[in-house]
Amino acid sequence: xxxxxxxxxxxxxxxxxxxxxxxxxxxxxxxxxxxxxxxxxxxxxxxxxxxxxxxxxxxxxxxxxxxxxxxxxxxxxxxxxxxxxxxxxxxxxxxxxxxxxxxxxxxxxxxxxxxxxxxxxxxxxxxxxxxxxxxxxxxxxxxxxxxxxxxxxxxxxxxxxxxxxxxxxxxxxxxxxxxxxxxxxxxxxxxxxxxxxxxxxxxxxxxxxxxxxxxxxxxxxxxxxxxxxxxxxxxxxxxxxxxxxxxxxxxxxxxxxxxxxxxxxxxxxxxxxxxxxxxxxxxxxxxxxxxxxxxxxxxxxxxxxxxxxxxxxxxxxxxxxxxxxxxxxxxxxxxxxxxxxxxxxxxxxxxxxxxxxxxxxxxxxxxxxxxxxxxxxxxxxxxxxxxxxxxxxxxxxxxxxxxxxxxxxxxxxxxxx
Ligand code: UD1
Numbered sequence: 424x425x426x427x428x429x430x431x432x433x434x435x436x437x438x439x440x441x442x443x444x445x446x447x448x449x450x451x452x453x454x455x456x457x458x459x460x461x462x463x464x465x466x467x468x469x470x471x472x473x474x475x476x477x478x479x480x481x482x483x484x485x486x487x488x489x490x491x492x493x494x495x496x497x498x499x500x501x502x503x504x505x506x507x508x509x510x511x512x513x514x515x516x517x518x519x520x521x522x523x524x525x526x527x528x529x530x531x532x533x534x535x536x537x538x539x540x541x542x543x544x545x546x547x548x549x550x551x552x553x554x555x556x557x558x559x560x561x562x563x564x565x566x567x568x569x570x571x572x573x574x575x576x577x578x579x580x581x582x583x584x585x586x587x588x589x590x591x592x593x594x595x596x597x598x599x600x601x602x603x604x605x606x607x608x609x610x611x612x613x614x615x616x617x618x619x620x621x622x623x624x625x626x627x628x629x630x631x632x633x634x635x636x637x638x639x640x641x642x643x644x645x646x647x648x649x650x651x652x653x654x655x656x657x658x659x660x661x662x663x664x665x666x667x668x669x670x671x672x673x674x675x676x677x678x679x680x681x682x683x684x685x686x687x688x689x690x691x692x693x694x695x696x697x698x699x700x701x702x703x704x705x706x707x708x709x710x711x712x713x714x715x716x717x718x719x720x721x722x723x724x725x726x727x728x729x730x731x732x733x734x735x736x737x738x739x740x741x742x743x744x745x746x747x748x749x750x751x752x753x754x755x756x757x758x759x760x761x762x763x764x765x766x767x768x769x770x771x772x773x774x775x776x777x778x779x780x781x782x783x784x785x786x787x788x789x790x791x792x793x794x795x796x797x798x799x800x801x802x803x804x805x806x807x808x809x810x811x812x813x814x815x816x817x818x819x820x821x822x823x824x825x826x827x828x829x830x831x832x833x834x835x836x837x838x839x840x
Pocket of ligand 1: 587727
């Protein structure tokens with residue numbers, strides 16, 4: 424297992440390029456199940472989660488060629504089974520359920536660890552697919568879905584779910600008749616999936632709003648599509664400029680999708696400007712101030728940036744509050760930041776962060792993808808050396824993070840243990 428060793432305290436300066444979006448690429452690659460013709464996906468980030476997705480597509484009978492940032496797919500003999508070995512490493516594997524059911528009328532997809540059918544986290548996916556005519560059973564930890572032919576339905580989600588909206592969208596594009604998704608997720612990645620499907624001939628209206636109309640078509644045809652840039656990776660780089668008191672120019676930064684994140688970082692004291700060369704980010708003269716943030720579905724502040732902004736707050740000149748409203752257990756980075764001297768108190772879904780003058784390097788452990796990013800940010804700002812274990816989480820979602828950061832002055836070494 425690799426670890427990062429970070430020598431902190433160096434302001435980052437230079438240009439960094441944002442990769443393709445992980446969370447857009449995953450559903451869009453699963454949508455290859457829906458395509459009759461060979462297809463080329465461009466701007467695909469090079470990540471562990473993408474490798475897992477490709478492995479799964481291959482097991483499902485899709486022929487895949489993967490080179491650098493390009494993935495080419497060709498429909499082979501489609502099979503309906505997504506095994507536990509792959510699904511347990513990536514929850515997003517459940518995104519093959521809608522495409523398989525609409526294409527084959529059957530699917531066997533392992534449930535990600537410990538989740539009972541009907542309960543979190545996929546009850547909304549299943550409920551919607553049932554309304555479209557699917558039936559589900561649970562067998563040995565697998566969801567078994569069957570459908571004669573999926574038909575359109577009016578589906579109102581009980582809560583806003585990104586993956587649920589994506590699964591239903593993919594199921595509906597080839598279903599018979601009209602599907603209406605109410606309380607749909609408005610995340611830019613959902614819009615990118617819809618735009619990709621439309622580019623292949625799907626009939627979708629309302630993506631980006633909370634009501635999406637889909638009129639089923641007989642088949643989808645297309646040639647190629649470029650995945651949108653990653654707004655969470657971009658947000659992490661903005662935070663890196665702020666926490667190190669450096670200045671970064673971000674190329675391919677999807678600023679229009681990042682309004683809330685940019686507004687909160689500006690409120691903390693950052694200066695973020697759109698220029699003809701890219702997005703320029705630095706810390707203003709007055710330094711970092713504490714602010715209050717609550718995570719919400721898009722266009723609210725993304726839960727995937729919560730851990731990173733907490734790292735900034737931990738060295739702000741005043742106190743901050745974070746309310747986490749999307750996930751129940753998403754403060755695992757707090758105890759690790761505390762090992763670096765951060766002063767954070769958790770109470771239920773909220774965290775109070777009292778800024779300290781500086782963080783101090785320490786041995787810490789990454790617990791999940793965005794928590795790892797927050798520890799990297801803390802390590803970049805800290806005095807001394809930080810050792811981050813379990814960085815395989817980072818490799819799932821950040822393309823060559825240490826190379827990109829080292830190119831703008833960071834001192835990060837990857838050590839194999
Ligand atoms: C996606 C993102 C993830 C991000 C999250 C919220 C991908 C691959 N992952 O995850 O990075 O943090 O959106 O923006 O795109 N829920 C249910 N029942 C369901 C579905 C969800 O109760 O059937 C709950 C979840 O437990 C969670 C909340 O709804 O508390 C939001 O989950 P959801 O939007 O579905 O997240 P994902 O699609 O899994």
